[in-house]
Amino acid sequence: MKTARAYSMTTRAEAVEETRRRVLRATIALSAEKSTLEIVLADVAARAGVTTKTILRHFGSREGLFDAATDYARNEVVQERLAPVGDLPAAITVVVDHYEERGDWVIRMLAQEDSDDRVRRVVETGRGVHRDWVDTTFKPQLDSVSAAERPAAADLLAVATDVYVWKLLRRDRGLTRDKTEQRMRVLAQAIVDQLSTPEGDDRT
Incomplete structure (x- = not known):
């Protein structure tokens, strides 16, 4: 039982992380197409295949999303x-x-x-x-x-x-x-x- 519960929690955590990555990548992709001032959460949600509510649950606000996207992009660049x-x-x-x-x-x-x-x-x-x-x-x-x-x-x-x-x-x-x-x-x-x-x- 404990093993099943641990597996379920791991799977859920992986799904959460994958959603987060998808949203961050969508934000970065949109910034290549339009000014960041023009990007709204609805755009990101549509690109990532999630709801704006999901984005807010993960990042708190539009500012929080862009801060996280900046950090994510920087880490990717350093690795590349x-x-x-x-x-x-x-x-x-x-x-x-x-x-x-x-x-x-x-x-x-x-x-x-x-x-x-x-x-x-x-x-x-x-x-x-x-x-x-x-x-x-x-x-x-x-x-x-x-x-x-x-x-x-x-x-x-x-x-x-x-x-x-x-x-x-x-x-x-x-x-x-x-x-x-x-x-x-x-x-x-x-x-x-x-x-x-x-x-x-x-x-x-």
Whole structure:
């Protein structure tokens, strides 16, 4: 009897968690289609296949839903961008894969940051995630330069792997995914090569 009850509770908890994930994913998907200011709970409920009452039961309010969606998206992004530390080619492949999946959504968020305080916070969080990724993934390369030069070196690598570089090559230039990755890899490698060159001491 206890086993059956425990199984029932586990199944119920899994169902609750799955509903929660479905609502969060629906919220993120809708934010790729319209301004977050335009998204109402009824939209999310319809997309997730639940009722607005269910959303409120899980998240308390629209604000609570968007806060949870922001955290959920951040955690997914961090996982998607995990790359072998110090392996530049692998890192570029990983970040391009990430932009192929979410780059257009990120660009849409960036376009809204001046008109929506919530989006601005999301964007600021994203910038922090990107900088942390650069500092972690390229740590061996950054450790090869002096402490005084390290911030400038990290800036350069952050630029080389930024979503706007992907957009310029992939969307504006219309390059293939492979050519986009190749150009971003060449750019990042050139920066790393410069870091290890003694003549490169004129960075400010």
